[in-house]
Amino acid sequence: MAKKLLRALAGEVQDVPPVWLMRQAGRYLPEYRATREQAGDFLSLCYNPELAAEVTLQPIRRFGFDAAILFADILLVPQALGADLWFVKGEGPRLSTVTTQADFNPLKPASDVHGTLSPIYETVRILRRELPQDVPLIGFAGAPWTVATYMIAGRGTPDQGPAHALKDENRPLFEALLERITEATIEYLSAQVEAGAEVVKLFDSWAGSLKGDDFDAYALEPAKRIIGELKARHPDLPVIAFPREAGEKYVGFSRATGADCVGLDSRVSADWAAEHVQKDGCVQGNLDPKLMVTGGQELIDETKRIRDALSKGPHIFNLGHGITPDADPENVHVMLEALRG
């Protein structure tokens, strides 16, 4: 029997949808925290193929999810382009900033990213050997806009203000940066597929802060380019696009970009998505990650409600965003029982 996730991506409607969770390998799991400790820190874990493969496998062993997602980070691409990257404990990522032509000039060409990223391809090769036969591996990268917001600000920002400011004040530089990230992302994802990733996902976590024509130019168009080039190189490759908080812009996104599936955040209702988004194909989502912390009957009811609302078309069950460090692993079992039971 073909893998459940691949069947959903091919448009098959299933009584019980395949399920995996964003950030399923992460700090809510004690075994993840132990392996990260063993690696030293988060980035050392990302670049250690044996240990990165181990943390990718941990949630598969514990929960029996229908897909594994490569353990890495979207900010490895800026690092491969030459940006400095480090993580401040309890705060998050920091990067050297790109706000002037002088900052941009030393960035490497896209074809040079493989030197830094080759350990990630080794992680993929290990995983293809070690994953159970029925569990496909999802590779991923950040979408150009989201990656650019971190490269421009040098950190996460609540409103992506610095990136919007550069877009408004120096559009040629902003567009050159997006172009470089786009090219690097094509190279990176293509190499993941060559190493054995069976599906790829493009995370545009901050797509929702792009409005109107900006959304089309800087979220939709780059996704379309990346997906078009990947499918030219790997014709059967399924792609999941996640323009988080796109709202009304979710409508038609998969048709316009060529994505096989669109990821939904928790702000849109499953009923609305069934009518307006799922008519174009597979959707993924969209349980509120908070329910993995609070649990109880509401978790059970919401899981079933989303499953039922999206049951008339192809659906991959997931959260609306990543599972948080304060989530209770027991609640994952509760959700799986509600979904599959």
Ligand SMILES: Cc1c2[nH]c(c1CCC(=O)O)Cc1[nH]c(c(CCC(=O)O)c1C)Cc1[nH]c(c(CCC(=O)O)c1C)Cc1[nH]c(c(C)c1CCC(=O)O)C2
């Ligand atoms: C914006 C973004 C990043 N990284 C990612 C995104 C897009 C998705 C999203 O919106 O969440 C994507 C990502 N990051 C990670 C994965 C691995 C696969 C998975 O299990 O989903 C994936 C797919 C591991 C990680 N990436 C990070 C962790 C936590 C690091 C740790 O172990 O201390 C993990 C497991 C760190 C990270 N990485 C990033 C930030 C802002 C942070 C700090 C915030 C935080 O601590 O949660 C950048």
